[in-house]
Amino acid sequence: MYPVIPSAQTVILTCLKLGITTVVISPGSRNAPLAIGFASNDAFKCYSIVDERSAGFFSLGIAQQIKKPVLLLCTSGSAILNYAPAIAEAFYSQIPLIVLSADRPKYKINIGDGQTIDQSKVFGNNIFSSDSLKQDITHNLKAITISNRQKILNSELEVNEIQIKIQKFNEDLLNKRFNESFVFRKPVHINIPLEEPLYDFIETPCVKLNNKVKFNNEKLIKKIDSNFENIIEKYSKIMILAGSCGPNYLDDKIIDKIKRNSNIVVLTESTSNLHDDSFFENIDQIIAPIELLKSKNDLFSSLKPEILITIGGMIISKKIKSFLRNFPPNIHLHVGINDANDTYFKGVKHVKTTPKIFFEKLLEKTNSASNYHKAWNTLSKKRFLAHEKFIKKTNYSDLVIFHILSSRIPSKYQVHVANSSPVRYLQLFKFSKLNNTFCNRGTSGIEGSTSTAVGASVANNTPTVLITGDLSFFYDINGLWNNYISSDFRIILINNSGGGIFRILPGFKDDEIFSKYIETKHSLNAKQIAKTYGFKYQNKKTAFGVKFALKTFFKKSNRPKILEITTPSHLSSSTLKNYFKFLANS
Numbered sequence: 001m002y003p004v005i006p007s008a009q010t011v012i013l014t015c016l017k018l019g020i021t022t023v024v025i026s027p028g029s030r031n032a033p034l035a036i037g038f039a040s041n042d043a044f045k046c047y048s049i050v051d052e053r054s055a056g057f058f059s060l061g062i063a064q065q066i067k068k069p070v071l072l073l074c075t076s077g078s079a080i081l082n083y084a085p086a087i088a089e090a091f092y093s094q095i096p097l098i099v100l101s102a103d104r105p106k107y108k109i110n111i112g113d114g115q116t117i118d119q120s121k122v123f124g125n126n127i128f129s130s131d132s133l134k135q136d137i138t139h140n141l142k143a144i145t146i147s148n149r150q151k152i153l154n155s156e157l158e159v160n161e162i163q164i165k166i167q168k169f170n171e172d173l174l175n176k177r178f179n180e181s182f183v184f185r186k187p188v189h190i191n192i193p194l195e196e197p198l199y200d201f202i203e204t205p206c207v208k209l210n211n212k213v214k215f216n217n218e219k220l221i222k223k224i225d226s227n228f229e230n231i232i233e234k235y236s237k238i239m240i241l242a243g244s245c246g247p248n249y250l251d252d253k254i255i256d257k258i259k260r261n262s263n264i265v266v267l268t269e270s271t272s273n274l275h276d277d278s279f280f281e282n283i284d285q286i287i288a289p290i291e292l293l294k295s296k297n298d299l300f301s302s303l304k305p306e307i308l309i310t311i312g313g314m315i316i317s318k319k320i321k322s323f324l325r326n327f328p329p330n331i332h333l334h335v336g337i338n339d340a341n342d343t344y345f346k347g348v349k350h351v352k353t354t355p356k357i358f359f360e361k362l363l364e365k366t367n368s369a370s371n372y373h374k375a376w377n378t379l380s381k382k383r384f385l386a387h388e389k390f391i392k393k394t395n396y397s398d399l400v401i402f403h404i405l406s407s408r409i410p411s412k413y414q415v416h417v418a419n420s421s422p423v424r425y426l427q428l429f430k431f432s433k434l435n436n437t438f439c440n441r442g443t444s445g446i447e448g449s450t451s452t453a454v455g456a457s458v459a460n461n462t463p464t465v466l467i468t469g470d471l472s473f474f475y476d477i478n479g480l481w482n483n484y485i486s487s488d489f490r491i492i493l494i495n496n497s498g499g500g501i502f503r504i505l506p507g508f509k510d511d512e513i514f515s516k517y518i519e520t521k522h523s524l525n526a527k528q529i530a531k532t533y534g535f536k537y538q539n540k541k542t543a544f545g546v547k548f549a550l551k552t553f554f555k556k557s558n559r560p561k562i563l564e565i566t567t568p569s570h571l572s573s574s575t576l577k578n579y580f581k582f583l584a585n586s
């Protein structure tokens with residue numbers, strides 16, 4: 001079934017032609033032509049989610065996995081504003097989303113009609129583009145004439161001639177923006193003014209798209225500037241720093257070539273999803289203790305790269321940022337098609353190509369022998385030994401929980417981590433290389449981790465576990481309010497009764513104001529929530545209890561499960577501080 005309204009039809013036909021077929025729909029009437037049009041067409045996979053904020057993150061989770069734009073459809077009024085956090089996250093973490101907001105015609109905005117706001121440009125600068133389709137003049141011409149406010153009637157042209165222009169404008173705009181979303185991996189917004197009647201449908205579309213509608217990304221992959229190819233020969237200290245990358249971002253052949261160069265070190269994070277024994281995967285474990293040493297300047301100077309090559313998206317580690325800002329490389333190159341951030345204030349040269357093309361070219365010229373990798377490796381090994389020693393003797397705390405988890409999450413599980421301290425603790429441990437790991441680090445928000453994990457789980461064949469803090473979990477309870485949570489979905493909720501991260505960050509004060517307004521201490525638990533949403537639930541308060549629960553937690557079950565782990569916030573923060581001191585002095 002197709003809506004009779006040509007612009008709504010055009011949206012559906014463009015999506016079909018480009019193969020954009022996943023749609024997350026939130027309820028309403030203004031969007032009914034599109035909602036029913038999508039849902040009645042077997043080519044589309046549609047999801048229904050009431051809360052638009054959750055729908056936004058759910059879509060983001062899907063798009064993160066399928067690496068293609070996902071459509072978000074909402075009604076007019078305030079609904080669209082609730083997409084804002086997910087759109088900002090998608091914008092900064094380079095995830096393609098297409099917001100389709102149904103709207104009233106222009107002449108019904110700000111004249112006292114209900115459920116109406118100005119929907120243009122609601123995402124400000126946190127989106128790639130915001131546009132509005134033109135309203136079809138052939139649909140309910142009478143309403144347009146009565147309104148007498150929209151100047152789409154033109155006395156010199158016939159109605160049909162005007163409609164042809166409108167149709168061309170709409171087709172071109174949709175093709176352009178959908179392409180940009182896909183190629184640049186960015187969110188885009190298309191606002192769609194729709195006049196009533198909204199519930200009229202036909203079996204065969206009356207719109208015929210022009211043939212130019214297709215994906216076209218060839219122009220974007222630029223040739224590498226040949227100056228960069230001599231880098232390997234020239235420098236003896238090269239650092240490759242990987243931010244968040246999807247799984248398999250670099251292929252094994254390239255990894256193999258990189259590791260044969262003793263002048264290259266590769267630093268990765270949990271969300272880089274890049275693994276090799278020669279890579280340094282626990283950046284904070286290596287660097288954070290240095291800051292506590294008297295000899296820090298000498299040590300940092302010896303580890304500083306001459307050239308920094310960044311790949312992927314956002315970097316989690318504050319420590320590596322601080323190190324590279326204080327001890328900047330001579331050159332910073334960012335390799336990739338999307339954003340190149342000048343994170344280290346050194347100026348960044350953007351090499352707009354794929355890492356595969358770049359490294360293949362670069363690594364043809366091997367290898368100036370140097371001790372650079374060795375220096376990092378010696379320090380890393382030393383830190384790891386101290387880490388093991390500390391963990392063995394330490395008390396029950398958030399740190400210990402992550403140690404326990406690191407060897408107990410089955411490798412077939414995809415791991416989603418919430419902000420902020422869970423993702424930072426995770427960085428201190430080696431999890432299975434097969435646990436692909438994701439976190440919303442575009443804006444580091446705490447409002448959509450559950451919804452994102454649920455979205456990712458429906459798009460992925462592997463089971464999913466979400467590791468979350470309590471504020472993040474309670475913030476996004478509506479992430480559980482949908483029909484798409486499978487029985488193998490797992491949540492590990494580390495409940496330290498507030499924002500434990502703030503006890504770790506500089507500025508912590510053990511007083512009432514801090515506790516109430518910064519840490520936001522509370523005494524909630526997830527027991528009743530688990531019941532409401534049909535989860536099996538356990539709560540553990542000791543290392544022994546957690547280990548015991550994990551023996552069966554990932555086993556097959558007929559319902560999803562929540563394991564709530566209660567930890568003492570004051571001990572957790574002091575343990576982490578002692579951990580870094582111990583590493584520094586070992």
Ligand SMILES: Cc1ncc(C[n+]2csc(CCOP(=O)(O)OP(=O)(O)O)c2C)c(N)n1
Pocket residue numbers: 418419420421422444445446447468469470471472473496498499500501502
């Ligand atoms: C939407 C949003 N509001 C506020 C913040 C600031 N913030 C960062 S971490 C955090 C606390 C997270 O607490 P919790 O989820 O319990 O994890 P914990 O730090 O205790 O491990 C807050 C409020 C944010 N990142 N996003």
